[in-house]
Amino acid sequence: MEKAISGCFFQQIYSSLTSISMERDHMKDLRRYLVLKYIQYLVLSSSNAVSTLLGLLGSLYVTIILQSAKVSSKSTAVLIASLAKADILVSVSVAAEMVAWTFDVAISSPAFASALLQNLLTANAHISALLLSCVALEAYLITFFPTESRHLRTVKNARRTSRIIWLLVAAECILFQMDDLLKAGSTPAPICSPLVFYFSTRAAALLRSLSYFLGILLRIVNVYFYYKIFFSISNRSTLKTK
Numbered sequence: 001m002e003k004a005i006s007g008c009f010f011q012q013i014y015s016s017l018t019s020i021s022m023e024r025d026h027m028k029d030l031r032r033y034l035v036l037k038y039i040q041y042l043v044l045s046s047s048n049a050v051s052t053l054l055g056l057l058g059s060l061y062v063t064i065i066l067q068s069a070k071v072s073s074k075s076t077a078v079l080i081a082s083l084a085k086a087d088i089l090v091s092v093s094v095a096a097e098m099v100a101w102t103f104d105v106a107i108s109s110p111a112f113a114s115a116l117l118q119n120l121l122t123a124n125a126h127i128s129a130l131l132l133s134c135v136a137l138e139a140y141l142i143t144f145f146p147t148e149s150r151h152l153r154t155v156k157n158a159r160r161t162s163r164i165i166w167l168l169v170a171a172e173c174i175l176f177q178m179d180d181l182l183k184a185g186s187t188p189a190p191i192c193s194p195l196v197f198y199f200s201t202r203a204a205a206l207l208r209s210l211s212y213f214l215g216i217l218l219r220i221v222n223v224y225f226y227y228k229i230f231f232s233i234s235n236r237s238t239l240k241t242k
Contacts, residue, residue, distance in 0.1 A: 059087035075158035082162035089124040115180035119173040140225040179204035
């Protein structure tokens with residue numbers, strides 16, 4: 001009986017959110033969502049509780065409206081959908097921490113669990129930053145090279161790009177996880193040889209440095225793209241008014 005009531009409750013929430021999304025301007029909502037994500041991942045130095053909560057709610061809402069028939073299935077929509085899915089990693093991390101804190105769950109391998117939860121957040125941040133940069137690049141191409149870039153701005157290429165980003169970031173976080181475990185000394189002795197420890201530590205340190213500089217580069221590139229787009233649109237508006 002309780003399961004049926006709770007099921008009806010969540011179904012009503014989903015139906016109400018869906019009905020609200022049908023009545024709104026989807027493009028404006030998607031633009032607001034992108035602004036929120038740019039602030040969260042490319043403006044703020046680190047996400048806080050407020051931006052994380054708003055990001056999760058925004059991703060839930062965007063996931064719902066992207067299922068609407070009114071939203072055309074274009075390459076930008078594919079990238080935004082993948083961006084929203086990246087917040088699943090944050091949800092898993094937050095839910096795991098809440099369960100462990102609420103029920104005082106004893107973890108057999110705290111070093112592994114702590115590193116895993118941190119790497120989930122790292123994966124979310126890196127995936128989101130790369131996907132946001134892809135959206136910015138696409139907007140730049142649409143503005144300045146609409147005809148020449150049409151063969152690049154396809155749904156197939158957007159899906160392929162999203163998969164490549166997810167795979168690369170997954171490989172990165174696997175390396176980080178191995179490095180954290182080796183440093184914590186929670187791996188078996190045959191695996192944790194000095195040579196493996198040395199190369200894992202060096203590779204992880206190099207990758208963290210590259211990720212840091214790549215993050216700075218992505219911020220600069222995104223600012224440049226939107227700077228050019230903004231002044232291009234402003235100049236067009238000025239010419240129309242004359």
